[in-house]
Amino acid sequence: MADLSALYQEVILDHNRRPRNFAVLEDADHQSEGFNALCGDRVTVYLKLKGSVVDEISFQGSGCAISMASASIMTESLKGRTVEEVKALFERFHQLVTGNLDSEDHSEPDLGKLVVFEGVSRYPVRVKCATLTWHTLRAALEKRNEVVSTE
Amino acid sequence: MSFSTTARNHHPCVSEGLNPGRIRRDFPILSRKVHGKPLAYLDNAATSQKPQQVIDAVSRYYSRTNANIQRGVHLLSVQATDAYEATRERVRKFLNATRAEEIVFVRSTTEAVNLVAQTAGRSILGPGDEVIVSRMEHHSNIVPWQMLCQEKGARLRVIPVSGRGELLLDEYEKLLNPRTRIVAVTHVSNVLGTVNPVRKMVEMAHGHGALVLLDGAQAVPHLEVDVQELDCDFYCFSGHKIYGPTGIGILYGKWNHLESMPPYQGGGEMIRSVSFEKTTYNEPPHKFEGGTPNIAGGVALAAALDYLENLGLDRVAAYENELLEYATSRLSQVSGLRLIGTAPSKAAVLSFVLDEVHPHDMGTILDLEGVAIRTGHHCAQPLMDYYGLPATARASLAFYNTREEIDALCRGLEKVMEVFE
Numbered sequence: 001m002a003d004l005s006a007l008y009q010e011v012i013l014d015h016n017r018r019p020r021n022f023a024v025l026e027d028a029d030h031q032s033e034g035f036n037a038l039c040g041d042r043v044t045v046y047l048k049l050k051g052s053v054v055d056e057i058s059f060q061g062s063g064c065a066i067s068m069a070s071a072s073i074m075t076e077s078l079k080g081r082t083v084e085e086v087k088a089l090f091e092r093f094h095q096l097v098t099g100n101l102d103s104e105d106h107s108e109p110d111l112g113k114l115v116v117f118e119g120v121s122r123y124p125v126r127v128k129c130a131t132l133t134w135h136t137l138r139a140a141l142e143k144r145n146e147v148v149s150t151e
Numbered sequence: 152m153s154f155s156t157t158a159r160n161h162h163p164c165v166s167e168g169l170n171p172g173r174i175r176r177d178f179p180i181l182s183r184k185v186h187g188k189p190l191a192y193l194d195n196a197a198t199s200q201k202p203q204q205v206i207d208a209v210s211r212y213y214s215r216t217n218a219n220i221q222r223g224v225h226l227l228s229v230q231a232t233d234a235y236e237a238t239r240e241r242v243r244k245f246l247n248a249t250r251a252e253e254i255v256f257v258r259s260t261t262e263a264v265n266l267v268a269q270t271a272g273r274s275i276l277g278p279g280d281e282v283i284v285s286r287m288e289h290h291s292n293i294v295p296w297q298m299l300c301q302e303k304g305a306r307l308r309v310i311p312v313s314g315r316g317e318l319l320l321d322e323y324e325k326l327l328n329p330r331t332r333i334v335a336v337t338h339v340s341n342v343l344g345t346v347n348p349v350r351k352m353v354e355m356a357h358g359h360g361a362l363v364l365l366d367g368a369q370a371v372p373h374l375e376v377d378v379q380e381l382d383c384d385f386y387c388f389s390g391h392k393i394y395g396p397t398g399i400g401i402l403y404g405k406w407n408h409l410e411s412m413p414p415y416q417g418g419g420e421m422i423r424s425v426s427f428e429k430t431t432y433n434e435p436p437h438k439f440e441g442g443t444p445n446i447a448g449g450v451a452l453a454a455a456l457d458y459l460e461n462l463g464l465d466r467v468a469a470y471e472n473e474l475l476e477y478a479t480s481r482l483s484q485v486s487g488l489r490l491i492g493t494a495p496s497k498a499a500v501l502s503f504v505l506d507e508v509h510p511h512d513m514g515t516i517l518d519l520e521g522v523a524i525r526t527g528h529h530c531a532q533p534l535m536d537y538y539g540l541p542a543t544a545r546a547s548l549a550f551y552n553t554r555e556e557i558d559a560l561c562r563g564l565e566k567v568m569e570v571f572e
Contacts, residue, residue, distance in 0.1 A: 004566075013571065038527060039542055040527060040542040062541055063509060123515060126511075
C-alpha cells in the first residue's frame with residue numbers, strides 16, 4: 001500500500017470528500033469548462049479578478065478523486081495571487097506532476113499545499129486528472145469560451 | 152444465457168467443461184506480472200489476448216510467405232494470396248455466410264460501419280429518411296450514421312433502453328415506418344453485456360423495407376453467429392476482440408447488396424480497368440478492398456477462429472456464463488457496489504459503480520493489484536447519460552479467466568474501500 005498512499009494522500013482524500021470553493025460564482029468575470037474524455041471528468045472554473053489579482057475563484061463539476069482534489073486545492077492556492085503568479089504556479093505544478101521539477105530549485109512561487117500531488121508523477125495516465133482544472137483555469141484567464149479537453 | 156441463434160454443436164464433447172489451466176498456457180501474456188502481482192486480465196471487451204497459435208501464424212507468415220497479394224506471378228505472391236483468400240472462406244464458414252465473396256476485409260468494426268454508411272447508406276438515404284440506432288451503441292455505430300444523416304438531411308432515431316439494460320422493442324416498433332431506411336444495432340452491448348434479440352429486430356425492420364447492420368464486435372467472441380439465420384443485411388466484427396490481431400476486421404454483406412453498392416475507397420485492387428476517361432470496378436468483395444491489406448492479420452485471424460472453434464463456442468459460452476454468474480454473485484456482495492446492466496440475457500461483461508468512488512480511482516488501485524479493468528465511458532456516452540453516470544468500471548471476461556481472478560478483483564475492491572473509507 002506504500003505506492004497507493006503516495007498517490008492518495010490524506011489531504012487529497014479530504015478535499016475529494018469535502019471540496020472547497022465548490023460553487024457557482026454568479027458574478028464571475030471569467031469562466032471556462034473543461035472535460036477529460038479519458039474518465040469523463042467535467043469541471044467548470046469561475047473567476048473574478050480585481051485588477052490583475054484573483055479576487056474570487058470557485059469550481060463545480062464531477063470526476064475522480066485526483067481531479068476533484070486538484071480543483072479544490074487549486075482554488076485555495078490562488079486567491080490573492082496575480083495572474084502572472086498563477087501562470088508561474090501552473091508551470092511549477094505541471095513540472096511537479098510530470099516528475100520534471102528540480103528539487104534543488106526553490107524559486108518562487110512556492111507550491112505550498114500543492115506538493116501533495118507529487119505522487120501523481122508515478123502515474124502518467126493520471127497527470128491529465130491533476131491538470132484538467134489548471135488547463136481550464138488558463139482557458140478562463142485567456143477568456144476562451146470553448147470547452148477545454150485534455151486530449 | 153439465451154442466444155439469438157441456435158447452437159450448433161461443433162465439438163464432440165460438449166458436456167466436458169473447458170480446462171482453463173491448460174488453456175492459459177496457450178496465452179503467453181497471461182503468465183506475466185504487473186506491479187509484481189500476477190496479471191488478472193479482465194479487459195477483454197477492449198481487446199482480447201492472443202494464443203501462441205495466432206502469434207505463430209503472424210511470425211510464420213512473415214518468415215515464410217510474405218509477398219503482396221492478388222497480382223503477383225511468383226510463388227510467394229501466389230501462396231500469400233491463397234492464405235489470405237483461405238481466411239475469407241474460413242470467415243464465411245464461421246459466420247455461415249452463403250459465399251466467400253460476401254466477406255469483405257476491413258481494418259475494424261468501425262471501418263465496416265463507415266463503409267456501409269458511405270456506400271449503401273449514401274445511395275439509399277434521402278432528405279426526410281430515417282436511420283435507427285439504439286441508445287446502447289458504441290460511438291462507432293452512432294457517429295458514421297449521424298454524419299450521413301447530417302449530409303443527407305435525414306433523421307437519426309434512437310431505440311431507448313430499460314433500466315436493466317434491455318432495448319425496448321415496443322418503442323422500436325413505433326420508430327419503424329416507411330421512411331426507415333437503415334437500422335444499425337449492436338448484437339451485444341460493450342457496456343452492459345446485453346444480448347439483443349437481433350433476429351426479431353431484423354425481421355421487424357425488414358417488414359418496413361429497411362436494411363439492417365449488426366455490430367457483432369462484442370458478440371462473436373462469446374456466441375455462435377449464423378448470418379443466414381439472423382437474415383441481417385450486414386454484420387461486422389473486429390479480429391482483435393476474437394483473439395486475433397489488431398488492424399483486421401470483417402464486414403459481411405448479402406451478395407445482392409454488395410453487388411449494387413458503389414465502391415468505398417478508390418485505389419488499386421478495387422478496379423477492373425482504369426483510364427482517364429472511365430474506370431470500371433472490380434467485383435465484390437475486391438471492389439471494397441482498395442490498397443494492400445493487412446495480409447498477416449488476415450492469415451492470423453484464421454488461426455484465431457480455428458483456435459476458438461477447436462475449443463467449441465458452445466463450451467466457451469457455457470464456461471463464460473458460469474464465470475459470469477460467479478462474478479455477478481461475488482460483486483453483488485461488495486457493499487456499495489451497483490451493477491449497471493442486469494438483463495437476463497447477457498454476455499460476460501460486468502459494468503459497475505461504487506458509492507463515493509470514481510471508477511478511475513478504482514482502476515488505478517486495481518491496477519496496482521495486478522487487476523486490469525476498463526474505466527470510463529466505454530465510447531458509449533449516450534448510454535452513460537441515460538444512466539446519469541460519467542463513467543463506470545467494467546470487467547469483461549474471456550474463457551481463459553478464472554474464479555481466482557474474480558476473487559482478485561473483489562480483493563482489489565476491498566483495498567479501494569480501505570483507501571476511500
